Amino acid sequence: MAKKNEPAGLTLRLEATARLRAILAGDQFTPITADTLADSRDRALANRLVTTALRRHGQINLMIEELMERGLPKRAGSFEAVLRLSLAQLVFLPDLGAHSAIHLAGECVKRDRKAQHLLGLMNAVLRSAQSNAARYAELPEHLLLPEHYLSRWRDRYGEDAVDASIAALLDGAPLDLTLRENDETLVEMLAARRLMADSVRVVSRDRTVADMPGYAEGQWWVQDVASAIPARLMKLDAGARVLDMCAAPGGKTMQLVKAGYAVTALDNDRVRAVRLRQNLERAGMSAEIIEDDAATFAPESLYDGVLLDAPCSATGTFRRHPEVLWRVDAGSIVRRVATQRAMIANAFRCLKPGGVLIYCTCSLEPEEGESQRAWMGDMFGDLEALPILVDEVPGLPEAAMQDGSIRTHAGIAAGHFDGGMDGFFVTRLRRSR
Numbered sequence: 001m002a003k004k005n006e007p008a009g010l011t012l013r014l015e016a017t018a019r020l021r022a023i024l025a026g027d028q029f030t031p032i033t034a035d036t037l038a039d040s041r042d043r044a045l046a047n048r049l050v051t052t053a054l055r056r057h058g059q060i061n062l063m064i065e066e067l068m069e070r071g072l073p074k075r076a077g078s079f080e081a082v083l084r085l086s087l088a089q090l091v092f093l094p095d096l097g098a099h100s101a102i103h104l105a106g107e108c109v110k111r112d113r114k115a116q117h118l119l120g121l122m123n124a125v126l127r128s129a130q131s132n133a134a135r136y137a138e139l140p141e142h143l144l145l146p147e148h149y150l151s152r153w154r155d156r157y158g159e160d161a162v163d164a165s166i167a168a169l170l171d172g173a174p175l176d177l178t179l180r181e182n183d184e185t186l187v188e189m190l191a192a193r194r195l196m197a198d199s200v201r202v203v204s205r206d207r208t209v210a211d212m213p214g215y216a217e218g219q220w221w222v223q224d225v226a227s228a229i230p231a232r233l234m235k236l237d238a239g240a241r242v243l244d245m246c247a248a249p250g251g252k253t254m255q256l257v258k259a260g261y262a263v264t265a266l267d268n269d270r271v272r273a274v275r276l277r278q279n280l281e282r283a284g285m286s287a288e289i290i291e292d293d294a295a296t297f298a299p300e301s302l303y304d305g306v307l308l309d310a311p312c313s314a315t316g317t318f319r320r321h322p323e324v325l326w327r328v329d330a331g332s333i334v335r336r337v338a339t340q341r342a343m344i345a346n347a348f349r350c351l352k353p354g355g356v357l358i359y360c361t362c363s364l365e366p367e368e369g370e371s372q373r374a375w376m377g378d379m380f381g382d383l384e385a386l387p388i389l390v391d392e393v394p395g396l397p398e399a400a401m402q403d404g405s406i407r408t409h410a411g412i413a414a415g416h417f418d419g420g421m422d423g424f425f426v427t428r429l430r431r432s433r
């Protein structure tokens with residue numbers, strides 16, 4: 001609710017500012033929910049502002065460079081977040097009105113003790129942006145991807161894939177669900193259509209996820225169609241013991257339980273492990289949950305299968321989390337690769353001879369996918385490839401690679417499923433002795 005005498009639209013802008021500021025400081029994007037902004041129209045607008053600022057981050061960077069010769073002021077509280085939201089509105093959301101962008105930016109800045117001395121600067125920068133808005137609206141789209149991703153994705157996946165990635169970034173991700181049971185009536189009630197196996201895509205939505213039919217009863221969970229591929233490839237007998245090594249929030253754990261395995265779900269993040277437990281409870285499913293480090297966990301007895309959905313740069317999720325594009329530097333990829341290798345080595349230690357390992361990452365970076373597969377081949381003499389067959393990923397023949405792994409990216413996603421899918425790498429191996 002707006003406070004008395006407060007300008008209309010200020011509350012939602014202050015919330016949007018707080019959210020964007022936290023993301024710029026390192027938080028993951030999550031939409032503003034009804035707990036924060038009860039009014040659904042305010043909430044939709046606040047989320048529209050934040051997502052536009054995140055998707056257009058690269059173009060807004062160029063505007064800031066041009067408009068502020070001396071760069072962004074240091075230790076200036078919410079100044080940068082207010083500026084980015086206001087530029088997003090002025091240039092890319094003209095239906096919301098330029099006047100409100102400039103006026104409410106000033107009101108936000110006035111309420112922040114660390115930024116209020118910069119009110120004049122904010123006004124001047126936004127007025128200048130307003131007079132350049134038509135030109136800024138036509139800035140080249142390649143600015144939407146950082147230069148290093150642009151060139152490496154172009155080299156790796158081709159020009160069409162880069163174009164498709166940019167389009168996917170601007171469009172955002174549709175809502176995909178994995179069904180607990182095959183229930184045609186539920187699919188109709190959800191206004192969803194089938195994609196692959198038990199993955200469906202919600203075609204039109206007029207309410208929040210928690211208010212959709214079947215959510216409270218745990219009849220489905222949110223999971224991108226690409227993210228749902230790895231767990232399906234385990235293909236063990238019902239009752240097999242399976243370790244889900246980096247399990248939270250549990251999308252793949254629930255798939256493994258659904259497949260009839262006795263599942264141990266491991267994660268080292270307490271808060272995320274709580275979410276995993278809640279998600280399992282909602283679905284009426286049970287698994288053993290262990291909080292431990294995937295690189296060192298030593299089980300009492302070995303597993304028939306291990307699924308390792310390793311922590312990664314998450315660049316494959318850029319449609320939902322545009323911030324990942326601007327966060328990962330080369331150094332952090334090197335660190336992640338080392339962490340992933342420690343986890344892979346332990347995954348092999350946790351497997352029985354004859355056991356199956358599925359390794360996957362929601363990354364578009366070959367260092368975290370294809371190169372890790374090659375490294376496994378060099379490092380471990382006791383593994384054999386279990387190639388993923390084209391039939392195991394129906395409708396996605398281009399995703400199947402020569403070495404039996406699967407690679408999805410925006411380039412091949414564009415022609416499928418009308419709305420694309422996350423970027424993923426998946427490989428499957430067996431411990432031979």
Ligand SMILES: C[S@@+](CC[C@H](N)C(=O)[O-])C[C@H]1O[C@@H](n2cnc3c(N)ncnc32)[C@H](O)[C@@H]1O
Pocket residue numbers: 245246247248249250251252253266267268269272292293294295309310311312362
């Ligand atoms: C890509 S997410 C997993 C998503 C999950 N598999 C799903 O489908 O819902 C990676 C997970 O790895 C966990 N993680 C990161 N480092 C870890 C470690 N050293 N040991 C165990 N889990 C770890 C994170 O907490 C995070 O939940």
